[in-house]
Amino acid sequence: MSGAKEIRTQIKSVGNTQKITTAMEMVAASKMRGAQQRMQAALPYAEKMRQVIGHLAKANPEYEHPFLQRREEVNNVGYIIVASDRGLCGGLNNNLFRAIIKDMRDQEHAGRSLQLCTVGSKSIQFFSRLGAPIVAEVSQLGDIPRLQDLIGTVKVMMDQFAEGKLDRITICYNRFVNTMTQQPTLEQILPLPESEEIELQKRTHTWDYIYEPSAEAALGLLLERYLESLVYQAVVENIACEQAARMVAMKSASDNAGKLIDDLNLAYNKARQAAITTELSEIVAGAEAV
Numbered sequence: 001m002s003g004a005k006e007i008r009t010q011i012k013s014v015g016n017t018q019k020i021t022t023a024m025e026m027v028a029a030s031k032m033r034g035a036q037q038r039m040q041a042a043l044p045y046a047e048k049m050r051q052v053i054g055h056l057a058k059a060n061p062e063y064e065h066p067f068l069q070r071r072e073e074v075n076n077v078g079y080i081i082v083a084s085d086r087g088l089c090g091g092l093n094n095n096l097f098r099a100i101i102k103d104m105r106d107q108e109h110a111g112r113s114l115q116l117c118t119v120g121s122k123s124i125q126f127f128s129r130l131g132a133p134i135v136a137e138v139s140q141l142g143d144i145p146r147l148q149d150l151i152g153t154v155k156v157m158m159d160q161f162a163e164g165k166l167d168r169i170t171i172c173y174n175r176f177v178n179t180m181t182q183q184p185t186l187e188q189i190l191p192l193p194e195s196e197e198i199e200l201q202k203r204t205h206t207w208d209y210i211y212e213p214s215a216e217a218a219l220g221l222l223l224e225r226y227l228e229s230l231v232y233q234a235v236v237e238n239i240a241c242e243q244a245a246r247m248v249a250m251k252s253a254s255d256n257a258g259k260l261i262d263d264l265n266l267a268y269n270k271a272r273q274a275a276i277t278t279e280l281s282e283i284v285a286g287a288e289a290v
Contacts, residue, residue, distance in 0.1 A: 025250035032243035063215035083123035
Protein backbone atom coordinates (compact mmCIF):
# COMPACT_ATOMS: atom_id res chain seq x y z
CA MET A 1 0.00 0.00 0.00
CA SER A 2 3.06 2.31 -0.14
CA GLY A 3 2.05 3.49 -3.61
CA ALA A 4 -1.48 4.21 -2.41
CA LYS A 5 -0.14 6.19 0.57
CA GLU A 6 1.98 8.35 -1.71
CA ILE A 7 -1.01 9.01 -3.97
CA ARG A 8 -3.14 9.90 -0.94
CA THR A 9 -0.50 12.42 0.15
CA GLN A 10 -0.50 13.95 -3.34
CA ILE A 11 -4.30 14.23 -3.28
CA LYS A 12 -4.15 16.08 0.03
CA SER A 13 -1.44 18.41 -1.25
CA VAL A 14 -3.30 19.23 -4.47
CA GLY A 15 -6.50 19.75 -2.47
CA ASN A 16 -4.78 22.29 -0.22
CA THR A 17 -3.47 24.10 -3.29
CA GLN A 18 -6.96 24.15 -4.78
CA LYS A 19 -8.31 25.78 -1.61
CA ILE A 20 -5.69 28.55 -1.95
CA THR A 21 -6.37 29.18 -5.65
CA THR A 22 -10.14 29.23 -5.03
CA ALA A 23 -9.71 31.79 -2.26
CA MET A 24 -7.42 33.91 -4.45
CA GLU A 25 -10.01 33.75 -7.24
CA MET A 26 -12.72 35.12 -4.97
CA VAL A 27 -10.45 37.85 -3.60
CA ALA A 28 -9.45 38.88 -7.13
CA ALA A 29 -13.11 39.00 -8.20
CA SER A 30 -13.94 41.29 -5.29
CA LYS A 31 -10.96 43.57 -5.94
CA MET A 32 -11.73 43.66 -9.66
CA ARG A 33 -15.16 45.15 -9.00
CA GLY A 34 -13.61 47.91 -6.91
CA ALA A 35 -10.93 48.54 -9.54
CA GLN A 36 -13.56 48.78 -12.27
CA GLN A 37 -15.49 51.35 -10.23
CA ARG A 38 -12.36 53.47 -9.77
CA MET A 39 -11.58 53.15 -13.47
CA GLN A 40 -15.08 54.28 -14.45
CA ALA A 41 -14.96 57.12 -11.92
CA ALA A 42 -11.68 58.48 -13.35
CA LEU A 43 -12.74 58.12 -17.00
CA PRO A 44 -15.05 61.20 -17.32
CA TYR A 45 -12.36 63.55 -15.97
CA ALA A 46 -9.72 62.12 -18.30
CA GLU A 47 -12.04 62.34 -21.32
CA LYS A 48 -13.03 65.95 -20.54
CA MET A 49 -9.37 66.89 -20.09
CA ARG A 50 -8.57 65.27 -23.42
CA GLN A 51 -11.34 67.29 -25.09
CA VAL A 52 -10.22 70.60 -23.54
CA ILE A 53 -6.57 70.02 -24.46
CA GLY A 54 -7.62 69.08 -27.99
CA HIS A 55 -9.39 72.43 -28.32
CA LEU A 56 -6.44 74.36 -26.90
CA ALA A 57 -4.02 72.57 -29.23
CA LYS A 58 -5.97 73.92 -32.23
CA ALA A 59 -6.65 77.39 -30.82
CA ASN A 60 -3.33 78.86 -32.04
CA PRO A 61 -2.70 80.95 -28.91
CA GLU A 62 -0.07 83.68 -28.67
CA TYR A 63 2.02 81.32 -26.54
CA GLU A 64 2.89 77.80 -27.69
CA HIS A 65 3.72 75.49 -24.83
CA PRO A 66 6.67 73.08 -25.30
CA PHE A 67 4.27 70.14 -24.86
CA LEU A 68 2.40 71.32 -27.97
CA GLN A 69 5.48 71.72 -30.13
CA ARG A 70 6.24 68.98 -32.62
CA ARG A 71 9.89 68.10 -33.16
CA GLU A 72 11.13 67.95 -36.73
CA GLU A 73 13.39 65.02 -35.88
CA VAL A 74 12.73 62.35 -33.27
CA ASN A 75 16.06 61.21 -31.81
CA ASN A 76 15.11 60.42 -28.21
CA VAL A 77 12.06 58.42 -27.16
CA GLY A 78 10.72 57.98 -23.64
CA TYR A 79 8.45 55.20 -22.35
CA ILE A 80 6.21 55.29 -19.29
CA ILE A 81 5.60 51.60 -18.60
CA VAL A 82 2.75 50.62 -16.28
CA ALA A 83 2.76 47.02 -15.01
CA SER A 84 1.62 45.16 -11.90
CA ASP A 85 3.38 44.85 -8.54
CA ARG A 86 2.45 41.19 -8.09
CA GLY A 87 2.41 38.11 -10.28
CA LEU A 88 0.02 35.17 -10.61
CA CYS A 89 -1.97 37.05 -13.26
CA GLY A 90 -1.37 34.85 -16.29
CA GLY A 91 0.43 36.37 -19.27
CA LEU A 92 -0.74 39.93 -18.56
CA ASN A 93 2.70 41.46 -18.00
CA ASN A 94 4.49 39.25 -20.50
CA ASN A 95 2.15 40.25 -23.34
CA LEU A 96 2.71 43.93 -22.55
CA PHE A 97 6.48 43.56 -22.28
CA ARG A 98 6.57 41.68 -25.59
CA ALA A 99 4.82 44.56 -27.36
CA ILE A 100 7.13 47.11 -25.71
CA ILE A 101 10.29 45.19 -26.64
CA LYS A 102 9.14 45.02 -30.26
CA ASP A 103 8.56 48.78 -30.38
CA MET A 104 11.85 49.50 -28.61
CA ARG A 105 13.76 47.43 -31.15
CA ASP A 106 12.13 49.35 -33.98
CA GLN A 107 13.20 52.63 -32.35
CA GLU A 108 16.77 51.38 -31.84
CA HIS A 109 16.98 50.24 -35.47
CA ALA A 110 15.97 53.79 -36.44
CA GLY A 111 18.95 55.10 -34.46
CA ARG A 112 16.97 56.59 -31.57
CA SER A 113 18.00 56.51 -27.91
CA LEU A 114 15.57 55.33 -25.24
CA GLN A 115 14.69 56.31 -21.68
CA LEU A 116 12.27 54.44 -19.45
CA CYS A 117 10.02 55.37 -16.55
CA THR A 118 8.69 52.22 -14.90
CA VAL A 119 5.58 51.90 -12.72
CA GLY A 120 5.15 48.61 -10.88
CA SER A 121 7.61 46.08 -9.47
CA LYS A 122 7.30 43.68 -12.41
CA SER A 123 8.33 46.33 -14.96
CA ILE A 124 11.24 47.44 -12.76
CA GLN A 125 12.53 43.88 -12.39
CA PHE A 126 12.09 42.99 -16.07
CA PHE A 127 13.75 46.03 -17.63
CA SER A 128 16.48 46.16 -14.98
CA ARG A 129 17.50 42.65 -16.02
CA LEU A 130 17.62 43.81 -19.64
CA GLY A 131 19.88 46.70 -18.70
CA ALA A 132 17.46 49.29 -20.10
CA PRO A 133 18.05 52.97 -19.18
CA ILE A 134 15.55 53.58 -16.36
CA VAL A 135 15.48 57.24 -15.28
CA ALA A 136 12.52 57.06 -12.86
CA GLU A 137 10.55 54.34 -11.12
CA VAL A 138 7.75 53.85 -8.61
CA SER A 139 6.19 50.71 -7.17
CA GLN A 140 3.97 49.37 -4.38
CA LEU A 141 1.08 51.67 -5.25
CA GLY A 142 -1.44 49.23 -3.78
CA ASP A 143 -4.92 48.42 -5.00
CA ILE A 144 -6.02 52.06 -4.55
CA PRO A 145 -3.28 54.20 -6.14
CA ARG A 146 -2.89 57.84 -5.17
CA LEU A 147 -2.07 60.52 -7.69
CA GLN A 148 0.49 62.16 -5.40
CA ASP A 149 2.56 58.96 -5.52
CA LEU A 150 2.78 59.25 -9.32
CA ILE A 151 3.39 62.97 -9.75
CA GLY A 152 7.13 62.91 -9.00
CA THR A 153 7.84 60.06 -11.39
CA VAL A 154 5.75 61.52 -14.22
CA LYS A 155 7.31 64.98 -13.76
CA VAL A 156 10.75 63.55 -14.48
CA MET A 157 9.62 62.58 -17.98
CA MET A 158 7.74 65.85 -18.53
CA ASP A 159 10.82 67.87 -17.56
CA GLN A 160 12.96 65.78 -19.92
CA PHE A 161 10.59 66.57 -22.77
CA ALA A 162 10.34 70.28 -21.91
CA GLU A 163 14.16 70.55 -21.84
CA GLY A 164 14.46 68.89 -25.25
CA LYS A 165 16.10 65.73 -23.93
CA LEU A 166 13.13 63.69 -25.19
CA ASP A 167 11.33 64.18 -28.48
CA ARG A 168 8.46 61.78 -27.87
CA ILE A 169 6.88 60.04 -24.87
CA THR A 170 4.77 56.90 -25.10
CA ILE A 171 2.71 55.40 -22.29
CA CYS A 172 2.43 51.60 -22.20
CA TYR A 173 -0.23 49.77 -20.20
CA ASN A 174 -2.95 47.12 -20.43
CA ARG A 175 -6.33 48.40 -21.59
CA PHE A 176 -9.36 46.81 -19.92
CA VAL A 177 -11.71 45.50 -22.63
CA ASN A 178 -13.66 43.02 -20.54
CA THR A 179 -13.05 40.41 -17.87
CA MET A 180 -11.57 37.93 -20.36
CA THR A 181 -9.69 40.40 -22.57
CA GLN A 182 -6.89 42.80 -21.65
CA GLN A 183 -5.21 44.57 -24.55
CA PRO A 184 -1.56 45.73 -24.42
CA THR A 185 -1.62 49.40 -25.46
CA LEU A 186 1.11 51.85 -26.49
CA GLU A 187 -0.09 55.46 -26.83
CA GLN A 188 1.86 58.61 -27.63
CA ILE A 189 1.11 61.33 -25.08
CA LEU A 190 3.82 63.90 -25.94
CA PRO A 191 3.74 65.76 -28.17
CA LEU A 192 -0.03 65.67 -28.25
CA PRO A 193 -1.15 63.24 -30.98
CA GLU A 194 -3.23 64.46 -33.88
CA SER A 195 -6.94 63.64 -33.64
CA GLU A 196 -9.09 63.12 -36.71
CA GLU A 197 -12.11 64.41 -34.82
CA ILE A 198 -10.32 67.61 -33.82
CA GLU A 199 -9.02 68.05 -37.37
CA LEU A 200 -12.58 67.73 -38.68
CA GLN A 201 -13.81 70.30 -36.18
CA LYS A 202 -10.96 72.62 -37.11
CA ARG A 203 -12.29 72.93 -40.66
CA THR A 204 -15.62 74.36 -39.51
CA HIS A 205 -14.83 75.90 -36.11
CA THR A 206 -12.14 78.12 -34.64
CA TRP A 207 -11.45 78.73 -30.97
CA ASP A 208 -10.12 81.77 -29.21
CA TYR A 209 -9.44 82.04 -25.49
CA ILE A 210 -8.60 84.73 -23.00
CA TYR A 211 -5.96 83.46 -20.56
CA GLU A 212 -5.74 84.64 -16.97
CA PRO A 213 -3.20 85.32 -15.54
CA SER A 214 -1.28 84.39 -18.72
CA ALA A 215 -1.27 81.79 -21.48
CA GLU A 216 2.03 80.37 -20.22
CA ALA A 217 0.81 79.85 -16.65
CA ALA A 218 -2.63 78.55 -17.64
CA LEU A 219 -1.41 76.15 -20.32
CA GLY A 220 1.47 74.91 -18.20
CA LEU A 221 -0.78 73.98 -15.28
CA LEU A 222 -3.52 72.53 -17.49
CA LEU A 223 -1.16 70.38 -19.56
CA GLU A 224 0.52 68.99 -16.44
CA ARG A 225 -2.86 68.02 -14.99
CA TYR A 226 -3.80 66.48 -18.33
CA LEU A 227 -0.73 64.25 -18.45
CA GLU A 228 -1.13 63.28 -14.80
CA SER A 229 -4.74 62.28 -15.48
CA LEU A 230 -3.64 60.11 -18.43
CA VAL A 231 -1.05 58.29 -16.35
CA TYR A 232 -3.45 57.84 -13.43
CA GLN A 233 -6.13 56.49 -15.77
CA ALA A 234 -3.60 54.03 -17.20
CA VAL A 235 -2.61 52.88 -13.70
CA VAL A 236 -6.18 52.25 -12.47
CA GLU A 237 -7.06 50.53 -15.75
CA ASN A 238 -3.99 48.30 -15.48
CA ILE A 239 -4.99 47.36 -11.91
CA ALA A 240 -8.44 46.32 -13.16
CA CYS A 241 -6.73 44.22 -15.84
CA GLU A 242 -4.44 42.67 -13.22
CA GLN A 243 -7.33 41.58 -10.99
CA ALA A 244 -9.34 40.25 -13.95
CA ALA A 245 -6.35 38.28 -15.25
CA ARG A 246 -5.61 36.93 -11.77
CA MET A 247 -9.22 35.85 -11.30
CA VAL A 248 -9.19 33.98 -14.62
CA ALA A 249 -5.78 32.43 -13.90
CA MET A 250 -6.81 31.24 -10.43
CA LYS A 251 -10.07 29.80 -11.78
CA SER A 252 -8.10 27.89 -14.39
CA ALA A 253 -5.69 26.66 -11.70
CA SER A 254 -8.60 25.52 -9.50
CA ASP A 255 -10.20 23.67 -12.42
CA ASN A 256 -6.91 21.97 -13.28
CA ALA A 257 -6.43 20.99 -9.64
CA GLY A 258 -9.89 19.41 -9.63
CA LYS A 259 -9.05 17.38 -12.74
CA LEU A 260 -5.75 16.31 -11.21
CA ILE A 261 -7.50 15.21 -8.02
CA ASP A 262 -9.93 13.11 -10.07
CA ASP A 263 -7.04 11.44 -11.88
CA LEU A 264 -5.22 10.82 -8.61
CA ASN A 265 -8.36 9.35 -7.02
CA LEU A 266 -8.68 6.98 -9.95
CA ALA A 267 -5.01 5.97 -9.62
CA TYR A 268 -5.46 5.58 -5.84
CA ASN A 269 -8.46 3.30 -6.27
CA LYS A 270 -6.58 1.19 -8.82
CA ALA A 271 -3.54 0.92 -6.54
CA ARG A 272 -5.74 0.05 -3.55
CA GLN A 273 -7.64 -2.56 -5.58
CA ALA A 274 -4.40 -4.07 -6.83
CA ALA A 275 -3.04 -4.29 -3.25
CA ILE A 276 -6.23 -5.95 -1.99
CA THR A 277 -6.19 -8.43 -4.89
CA THR A 278 -2.57 -9.30 -4.13
CA GLU A 279 -3.36 -9.89 -0.45
CA LEU A 280 -6.32 -12.14 -1.31
CA SER A 281 -4.18 -14.12 -3.74
CA GLU A 282 -1.53 -14.63 -1.06
CA ILE A 283 -4.18 -15.80 1.47
CA VAL A 284 -5.70 -18.28 -1.03
CA ALA A 285 -2.30 -19.60 -2.04
CA GLY A 286 -1.36 -20.11 1.63
CA ALA A 287 -4.62 -21.92 2.36
CA GLU A 288 -4.11 -24.26 -0.57
CA ALA A 289 -0.55 -24.99 0.53
CA VAL A 290 -1.77 -26.00 4.00
